[in-house]
Amino acid sequence: MLHPADAQAALARALSYGGDFAEIFYEDTDVGQIALVDGRIQSATSGREHGAGIRVMKGTLSAYAYTSDTRLEGLLETASRAAIALGKAGTQGEVALIERVGKNIHPILYVPGNMAIGRKVEALKSAYAAAKGYHGEIAQASASWQETDQRVTIANTQGLYTSDRRVRTRFMVSAVASSGTQNQTGSESTGAMVGGELLEHLDVEKMGQSAARMAHTMLHAEECPAGRVPVAIENGFGGVIIHEACVHSLEATSVSRGASEFCGKLGQAIAAPCVTVIDDGTIPNAWGSSNIDDEGNPTQRNVLIENGILKSYLIDIMGSRRMGMAINGCGRRQDYRYAPTSRMSNTFIAPGQDEDEAILSSMPDGLYAKRMGGGSVSPTTGEFNFFVREGYWIKNGAIDRPVRGATLVGRGSEVLMKIDRVGKHLAFGQGMCGSQSGSIPTDVGQPLIRVSELTVGGRKG
Numbered sequence: 001m002l003h004p005a006d007a008q009a010a011l012a013r014a015l016s017y018g019g020d021f022a023e024i025f026y027e028d029t030d031v032g033q034i035a036l037v038d039g040r041i042q043s044a045t046s047g048r049e050h051g052a053g054i055r056v057m058k059g060t061l062s063a064y065a066y067t068s069d070t071r072l073e074g075l076l077e078t079a080s081r082a083a084i085a086l087g088k089a090g091t092q093g094e095v096a097l098i099e100r101v102g103k104n105i106h107p108i109l110y111v112p113g114n115m116a117i118g119r120k121v122e123a124l125k126s127a128y129a130a131a132k133g134y135h136g137e138i139a140q141a142s143a144s145w146q147e148t149d150q151r152v153t154i155a156n157t158q159g160l161y162t163s164d165r166r167v168r169t170r171f172m173v174s175a176v177a178s179s180g181t182q183n184q185t186g187s188e189s190t191g192a193m194v195g196g197e198l199l200e201h202l203d204v205e206k207m208g209q210s211a212a213r214m215a216h217t218m219l220h221a222e223e224c225p226a227g228r229v230p231v232a233i234e235n236g237f238g239g240v241i242i243h244e245a246c247v248h249s250l251e252a253t254s255v256s257r258g259a260s261e262f263c264g265k266l267g268q269a270i271a272a273p274c275v276t277v278i279d280d281g282t283i284p285n286a287w288g289s290s291n292i293d294d295e296g297n298p299t300q301r302n303v304l305i306e307n308g309i310l311k312s313y314l315i316d317i318m319g320s321r322r323m324g325m326a327i328n329g330c331g332r333r334q335d336y337r338y339a340p341t342s343r344m345s346n347t348f349i350a351p352g353q354d355e356d357e358a359i360l361s362s363m364p365d366g367l368y369a370k371r372m373g374g375g376s377v378s379p380t381t382g383e384f385n386f387f388v389r390e391g392y393w394i395k396n397g398a399i400d401r402p403v404r405g406a407t408l409v410g411r412g413s414e415v416l417m418k419i420d421r422v423g424k425h426l427a428f429g430q431g432m433c434g435s436q437s438g439s440i441p442t443d444v445g446q447p448l449i450r451v452s453e454l455t456v457g458g459r460k461g
Helices: 004-014 072-084 117-132 196-201 204-219 237-245 317-323 356-361 412-418
Strands: 021-037 040-058 061-067 138-156 160-178 183-192 227-233 277-280 301-306 346-349 365-377 383-395 398-404 407-411 419-422 427-435 438-446 449-457
Touching (some): 004 040, 004 138, 040 072, 040 117, 061 072, 117 138, 117 196, 117 204, 160 196, 160 204, 183 204, 183 427, 204 383, 237 346, 237 365, 237 383, 237 407, 237 412, 237 438, 356 398, 407 412, 412 419, 412 449
Parallel strands (some): 227 365, 346 438
Antiparallel strands (some): 021 138, 040 061, 138 160, 160 183, 227 449, 277 301, 277 346, 383 398, 383 407, 407 449, 419 449
């Protein structure tokens, strides 16, 4: 634990070279992972990450240093290294800390590190058996369990001293279908800010079968036609397209530097009227949630786009200084080795008014992207490229055949304006998001949506 007296001394040292703000992020984290491949445990690992990072600011300049030595001597030396980077030696001030105890809205029933490993292995074997037994063409199956128990304490020169505990667990299944000459993969995963009780809410056999079904279906799918067509994107992890193609460009990390296509557009229409986009770090026990962000501020529900109008950006402390706007609880980092930046938590398109059946039947020809994969985006231009893991071609308003090899190519601002149907059934998918402050857990979500026209990469007819 970070003792308040040690925090005060280190923060005072951090200001001794002319800084006007300093913070300490102290972390003690237990991690564990079990991987099962082809019915056997391939690895079972556990570890501990422990250290502290100290950031010093002077106006819109900042310096960051970190250490695994959290004794007072180590903290003072780290504070000096950060402070020296910003100026010349001055007078060391005094810091008075007042502890703030926040409300825990993410209760944990079973700390995963205290659970018997046999219970976890049993679930992994059940998922594996369901995947492997789905069809004779399933050549390989695997399953994994991941757990983290992160305890953090954050203190700064504005007097803040507060703590949080983040326990997260994740379960994943994958399958490979093979014809002898070609392979296709399928996967299912889920995660939450919960403990071992995650297993009580999972149908691991169903997850295994779903992963295998996807692999087997795509093995026998045709190559996707290429062109500009209507695209329906399923709920859940389909929300990754908004996460990547839009909301990264609403983070102060990009906006404050003028490196976003949405700079200076607050109050303007940047999406179709049926589109409302929200980032909410307060959803109880959600994968991307926490009680406080990694700058010690309470997480918030931030409406970013409302009925097509840009309402807000995601703003951390540095973004607030650069933009002159209020922080809104989005400063996040992978661990103590990273300085925080503005990041997403649980980001989603709010439910609309359209029925799913009506959305699909409205497409004479087009692509139904049932499962999205990864992608990339340039926040400056909004240009993106996404892989469709499981796709189906729509003909005359009905699913005609499975297709594979589809990619979605476009620009975030274009997609936002071309969303013309939004379904009623919101669902979420869990993933890891990488950016300047490392890899962090984020939820993405949406109902089924339709983009009236989008470039689909595939096989040219």
